[in-house]
Amino acid sequence: MSRITKVAIVGYGLIGKRHADVVMRSTEMSLAAVVEPDEAMRSKAAKLGVPLYSSIEDLFATGSCDGVILATPTPLHIEQGLLCIAAGCPVLIEKPIAVFANDARVLTDAAERKGVPLLVGHHRRHNGMVQAAKNAIEEGVIGEVRSVQATCWFYKPDHYFEIAPWRTKKGAGPISVNLVHDVDLLRHLCGEVLEVRAASAPSARGFENEDLASAILTFDSGTIATISVSDSIVAPWSWELTARENPAYPPTDQSCYLIGGSLGGLSLPDLRVWRHQVEPDWWTPISATSLIYSSEDPLVVQARHFANVIEGKAKPLVSGIEGLRSLEVVEAIAKSAVTGMSVRVSQVDDYEVLEATAP
Secondary structure: OOOOEEEEEEOOOHHHHHHHHHHHHOOOEEEEEEEOOOHHHHHHHHHHOOOEEOOHHHHHHHOOOOEEEEOOOHHHHHHHHHHHHHOOOOEEEOOOOOOOHHHHHHHHHHHHHHOOOEEEOOHHHHOHHHHHHHHHHHOOOOOOEEEEEEEEEOEOOHHHHHOOHHHHOOOOOHHHHOHHHHHHHHHHHHOOEEEEEEEEEEOOOOOOOEEEEEEEEEEOOOOEEEEEEEOEOOOOOOHHHHOOOOOOOOOOOOOOEEEEEOOOEEEEOOOEEEEEOOOOOOOOOEEEEEOOOOOOOHHHHHHHHHHHHHOOOOOOOOEHHHHHHHHHHHHHHHHHHHHOOOEEOOOOOOHHHHHHHOO
C-alpha cells in the first residue's frame, strides 16, 4: 500500500480552505492539522475534525506532518517559511513568495543551505492548458516565439476595498497583487526576462496605488511581450475569467494571451493554433486547430506534485528560486513605472525605497 503523505495547512482563509478540501479528497495525502490564530476561523476549521494549532511553533512542538502549505498573507511568508525550513519540513508557499525579492532571497538561501524543498504556489503552471501550450511551443508547433500579448483586465467592486482598506494603499495595486501570476506564466512559456519598461496610471478611485499598468518585457530568447493589468476595467480578458480554474469567477469564452510565432499563432486559454495551410504567407488561407489538454483542477495536480516532492519522487516545478525570479520581474516593472526608465531585472535592490517615495 502506498504511503499517505501528511500535510498541514497554515491559514484557513479562502485559499486555505480550498487547499484543505483538495488534501482531504486526496487518496495520496491526509490533512494532518490546521494552523490558524484567528478564533473565528479556528471554529470553522474545527469542523474538519483534525488537530488545530494557533501557531506553527505549536504544530512542530506537539504535532506531526510531512509537509506544510502556507496559505497566509504575503507579509507573513518569510517568518513562517523560515520556521518550516528550520524544522526541516518541506513547504509550499502561496504566491507571491514574499513582498520583496530581497526578503525572498533570505528564504531561498535558507532552504538551499538546509536542503529543504521549497515550492511556490503558482498553480497555473500545473494547469493542463498551460502544459499543452508549453509542449506545443517546445515541439516547435508555432516556430520561434517572437512576441506575446497578455491582458489582465477586470473590475474589482468597491466592497473589495472596503472590507480590506490595505488594498487601497501604495504597493497594493494590481502590479504587485495580480501581475505576478501572469509574469510567472510568461516566464514559464518564454524563458527569463532581461529588461522591462513600464508605465502606470494613478487610481481613478483616488486610492494611493495605481489601478492600471502596462509593460514591455524583453526575454533572453529575443521574445518581446506586452502585458497590461488593471483592476478598474470592465472586460472579459483575464486569466480568472477565461481559464475556468476557480468557480468563483463567471467564465467567458475569450482568451487573454496571444503568442505569436514564426510558423503560427497560439491563443490561451482556448488553445487554438493558427497556421497557414502550406507555408507562412499572408496571401494564403489561415485556419485554426485546437490542442487537447487535461482538465483536472490545477490545485489538485499541484498538491499531488507537492506530495511527490516530499516523497523524493519529483523535483519542484515551481521552486522557491522560480518564485523569486518572477517577483524580481514584478519589482522591475514597478520600478520602471515609477522612474519612467528601462530596468534590468537584476537592478531592483532599491525598489523598496522607490515604492515608499513614489508620487
